[in-house]
Amino acid sequence: APVSLGHSTRPDFEILHQKVPNGSKLVYLDNAATSQKPSAVIDAVNNYYRSYNSNVHRGIHFLSARATDEYEMARKKVAAFINASQSSEIVFTRNATEAINLVAYSWGISNLKPKDEIVVTVAEHHSAIVPWQLLSEKTGAVLKFVSLTEDEVPDVKMLQETLSNKTKLVVVHHVSNVLASVLPIKEIAKWAHDTGARILVDACQSVPHMVVDVQDLGVDFLVASSHKMCGPTGVGFLYGKSEILASMPPFLGGGEMISDVFLDHSTYADPPSRFEAGTPAIGEAIGLGAAIDYLSEIGMQKIHDYEVELGNYLYENLRKVPGVGIYGPAPSQTVDRAALCSFNVEGLHPTDLATFLDQQHGVAIRSGHHCAQPLHRYLGINASARASLYFYNTKEDVDDFIRALDDTIGFFNSFK
Numbered sequence: 001a002p003v004s005l006g007h008s009t010r011p012d013f014e015i016l017h018q019k020v021p022n023g024s025k026l027v028y029l030d031n032a033a034t035s036q037k038p039s040a041v042i043d044a045v046n047n048y049y050r051s052y053n054s055n056v057h058r059g060i061h062f063l064s065a066r067a068t069d070e071y072e073m074a075r076k077k078v079a080a081f082i083n084a085s086q087s088s089e090i091v092f093t094r095n096a097t098e099a100i101n102l103v104a105y106s107w108g109i110s111n112l113k114p115k116d117e118i119v120v121t122v123a124e125h126h127s128a129i130v131p132w133q134l135l136s137e138k139t140g141a142v143l144k145f146v147s148l149t150e151d152e153v154p155d156v157k158m159l160q161e162t163l164s165n166k167t168k169l170v171v172v173h174h175v176s177n178v179l180a181s182v183l184p185i186k187e188i189a190k191w192a193h194d195t196g197a198r199i200l201v202d203a204c205q206s207v208p209h210m211v212v213d214v215q216d217l218g219v220d221f222l223v224a225s226s227h228k229m230c231g232p233t234g235v236g237f238l239y240g241k242s243e244i245l246a247s248m249p250p251f252l253g254g255g256e257m258i259s260d261v262f263l264d265h266s267t268y269a270d271p272p273s274r275f276e277a278g279t280p281a282i283g284e285a286i287g288l289g290a291a292i293d294y295l296s297e298i299g300m301q302k303i304h305d306y307e308v309e310l311g312n313y314l315y316e317n318l319r320k321v322p323g324v325g326i327y328g329p330a331p332s333q334t335v336d337r338a339a340l341c342s343f344n345v346e347g348l349h350p351t352d353l354a355t356f357l358d359q360q361h362g363v364a365i366r367s368g369h370h371c372a373q374p375l376h377r378y379l380g381i382n383a384s385a386r387a388s389l390y391f392y393n394t395k396e397d398v399d400d401f402i403r404a405l406d407d408t409i410g411f412f413n414s415f416k
């Protein structure tokens with residue numbers, strides 16, 4: 001049988017080959033929270049600190065020139081990875097959350113006025129809701145929420161009907177970190193533009209898992225995080241159309257983002273520097289560049305195809321476990337369901353479930369609200385368990401998870 005992508009890539013992830021305290025082998029199924037890092041990424045970060053660590057952009061010596069070249073090369077790699085038209089459309093941030101806040105506090109404050117509408121879905125991550133609540137308090141703009149359909153996916157028809165000449169911004173996820181649903185971004189972007197609105201896409205759960213082409217999608221802003229795509233924590237990025245970024249005032253003030261500083265005013269650098277105040281996460285950005293090299297070597301279409309198949313294998317096996325209810329659309333109800341399942345087991349709290357899976361079986365899943373409390377309330381639940389896969393997972397991982405889940409349910413039922 002052909003070697004699966006999961007098996008062929010696992011040797012690159014030393015962390016996956018360990019046993020947990022009770023002696024079980026680790027089964028890592030929490031990739032929607034953060035991915036693991038291949039040796040090539042770890043080596044790239046180590047090599048930076050070991051061989052050419054230096055501050056970037058204004059140093060006039062060999063190390064600084066090398067560090068600057070590698071940092072800017074990382075930016076070019078991100079731009080090419082999402083098919084941005086130029087690397088200056090990529091702003092490095094700490095993470096996706098900061099990238100969304102950058103748009104809120106720069107574009108938002110200078111473009112939104114009372115009664116303007118920001119259209120958001122109930123399924124958004126807190127980082128795509130709270131910044132706009134804070135901005136609403138400052139500008140008087142109002143949030144309009146789009147509900148789910150009976151298939152537990154965002155109601156795209158309702159979204160289209162919610163748009164009006166009062167809509168100034170649409171903020172939506174590409175892939176839900178809870179429902180595993182995939183939104184038709186290209187269509188939504190066209191509808192937004194037809195009403196004169198801008199669109200920001202939270203691509204945290206899509207950029208690591210599929211081909212994302214910002215020019216084809218037609219988005220104005222798109223955000224993602226390095227740590228979900230085999231890169232280090234501490235760095236993420238905002239993509240913004242160059243003409244929009246050029247119109248935006250700075251987000252944070254300090255070094256790097258200026259052109260000239262006087263006592264009574266300053267002039268600012270062009271994007272992306274305008275939005276990168278202070279010393280950036282140089283080593284981490286270089287690590288993100290190495291992650292993009294690694295993912296590109298495998299191929300995002302190959303990763304996506306493998307994950308759709310493995311995700312459906314997870315869904316179909318999990319669905320058969322007595323008492324399990326999975327949230328979001330079934331594979332038959334959606335195109336390319338993401339490789340994650342949020343679920344609950346009747347009579348069992350997800351945290352008890354996740355704790356037993358971890359301590360008895362070495363299976364790492366997540367439990368809680370996954371930074372989507374409005375979505376959980378909408379679904380009528382406080383919390384859920386979530387198993388989320390990446391390309392280095394295998395069918396054996398899924399089989400181990402299902403066996404452990406059966407045992408866990410049996411254990412708790414024995415007390416009833």
Ligand SMILES: Cc1ncc(COP(=O)(O)O)c(CNc2co[nH]c2=O)c1O
Nearest residue numbers: 032033095096097125127177204225370
């Ligand atoms: C859809 C989505 N948007 C935004 C974020 C925020 O990313 P950050 O700025 O890098 O933190 C996450 C992280 N999601 C999760 C983090 O932990 N469990 C999760 O599901 C996410 O899944």
